[in-house]
Amino acid sequence: MAHKKRFNYFDAFERQADLAAREVKILCDAVDDYPGVDGLKDLVDKAHDIEHEGDVVAHEVFNALAVDFMPPLDRDDIITITKGLDDVIDYLEGTIQRFYMHNVETLPEELKDYAKLLRKSTKALCAALKEFRNFKKSKKIMGLIDDIAGIEEEGDELFFRSMHDLYANSTNPIQVHVGDMLYQRLENAIDACEHVSDIMGTILLKNS
Numbered sequence: 001m002a003h004k005k006r007f008n009y010f011d012a013f014e015r016q017a018d019l020a021a022r023e024v025k026i027l028c029d030a031v032d033d034y035p036g037v038d039g040l041k042d043l044v045d046k047a048h049d050i051e052h053e054g055d056v057v058a059h060e061v062f063n064a065l066a067v068d069f070m071p072p073l074d075r076d077d078i079i080t081i082t083k084g085l086d087d088v089i090d091y092l093e094g095t096i097q098r099f100y101m102h103n104v105e106t107l108p109e110e111l112k113d114y115a116k117l118l119r120k121s122t123k124a125l126c127a128a129l130k131e132f133r134n135f136k137k138s139k140k141i142m143g144l145i146d147d148i149a150g151i152e153e154e155g156d157e158l159f160f161r162s163m164h165d166l167y168a169n170s171t172n173p174i175q176v177h178v179g180d181m182l183y184q185r186l187e188n189a190i191d192a193c194e195h196v197s198d199i200m201g202t203i204l205l206k207n208s
Helices: 009-032 041-067 075-101 111-132 141-169 173-206
Strands: none
Touching (some): 041 075, 111 141, 111 173
């Protein structure tokens, strides 16, 4: 009788990272050419479909882990990476949803800067996770992890500056509320990318 094919956790991580990059693409499309609230429905639906795909992948990982006698990595590390990647997807989808939920007619200009950083971060994360399946031999992965950490530092600086400018210069309380909420979520998405890369770095150290 043929043996059942083992679940490939590294494939799952790559799928999740690709979904995060697709969410960023939708975010970039929105901030580069904002369609207004009336034109958002299609983008919101696409973002939700991607988020659902991410949930499916995460459930596949957890279901496989529940019956896997010898997973290739520590169980807690697999869970943390999976949840971290799912967080990235969720933060991005939630941001796009809030454009519609809060009836945002005009996006803050700073969102373009957040979107650029997220594009860079998810691109580096996708590349790092492609290397991760061969992490014991990879010569590129630590450089990619360092790149993600550097992008997170840029995100911290952007968050600090954009929040100050928002509260210093806006006299509209609704604009302040919406800007605060959007900046927080996008900064959280950037942080979540770095959190995943930190776990990867810890795994490298544990297995060096």
